[in-house]
Amino acid sequence: MEGRDGYNRRVLIDTHTHLLRLSVPPEIAVREAREVGVEAVVNIGTNVSDSREGVELARRTAGVFTTGGIHPHNAGDHSQESLAALLELAGSGEIVALGEVGLDYYRNEWPPEMQRALFQDVVSIANEVRLPLVIHSREAFSDTMDVLAGARVPVVLHCFEGGESEVLEAAERGYYIGLTGNVTYKNKPTAEFLDGIPPERILVETDAPYLSPEPLRGKPNVPKNVVHTARFVAGRLGMDEAGFAALTTANARRFYGLDGEPGSAGPVA
Ligand SMILES: [Zn+2]
Numbered sequence: 001m002e003g004r005d006g007y008n009r010r011v012l013i014d015t016h017t018h019l020l021r022l023s024v025p026p027e028i029a030v031r032e033a034r035e036v037g038v039e040a041v042v043n044i045g046t047n048v049s050d051s052r053e054g055v056e057l058a059r060r061t062a063g064v065f066t067t068g069g070i071h072p073h074n075a076g077d078h079s080q081e082s083l084a085a086l087l088e089l090a091g092s093g094e095i096v097a098l099g100e101v102g103l104d105y106y107r108n109e110w111p112p113e114m115q116r117a118l119f120q121d122v123v124s125i126a127n128e129v130r131l132p133l134v135i136h137s138r139e140a141f142s143d144t145m146d147v148l149a150g151a152r153v154p155v156v157l158h159c160f161e162g163g164e165s166e167v168l169e170a171a172e173r174g175y176y177i178g179l180t181g182n183v184t185y186k187n188k189p190t191a192e193f194l195d196g197i198p199p200e201r202i203l204v205e206t207d208a209p210y211l212s213p214e215p216l217r218g219k220p221n222v223p224k225n226v227v228h229t230a231r232f233v234a235g236r237l238g239m240d241e242a243g244f245a246a247l248t249t250a251n252a253r254r255f256y257g258l259d260g261e262p263g264s265a266g267p268v269a
Pocket of ligand 1: 016044207
């Protein structure tokens, strides 16, 4: 049973969410998340324009951090201008990471070589400005790892869906693993190998409005639902919820370089 105290002690961060695509206004989603102990959310950019909008949102909303990225579905946006825009966002000090970027051979909206060229260029920018990388990889694990071999900054494999060998490879590289609502679905291999992930590399995220965790599967997702994914993973690892929350919140702060004590998250004035 969950007492009010236990509830208040559990402080989580939703490390990957798309606040500009929710079915509710972002400010309301952030407030509702705070009410259940989700003290901060990291909004993820997927193209130059939503990355810029994310910066505006983070400026006016306490507890929101934001990234700049070009999703592989938008690899057609790859140009000198779009890379310059990411570089400028990175230089502004207002984004906490580059991404999401990566490879998606499932949807394959753009030819793999176009996706790889964009991905490689963003990895180079990350190395130059020393920001961590948020990676989207779907049915493209080995090519993703090839490109990432050139990364000299912290990496998170967001919405991780790998099995035993992928968990091991990621652990060897020291990459963070972003666990999303789909880890709670039946027959997901990752759920069987959670104890192979080094504890200090586990992050939890919603990827809202997508991938609502059980028991909300199929409904539009929002940041507060990260509590369900955290509860599931904590249970699988035999950890109590408060301890798991403290662990993953510390991991999120380390990965994204967020300042301040838990409970005081927000853009640093
Ligand atoms: Zn995403």
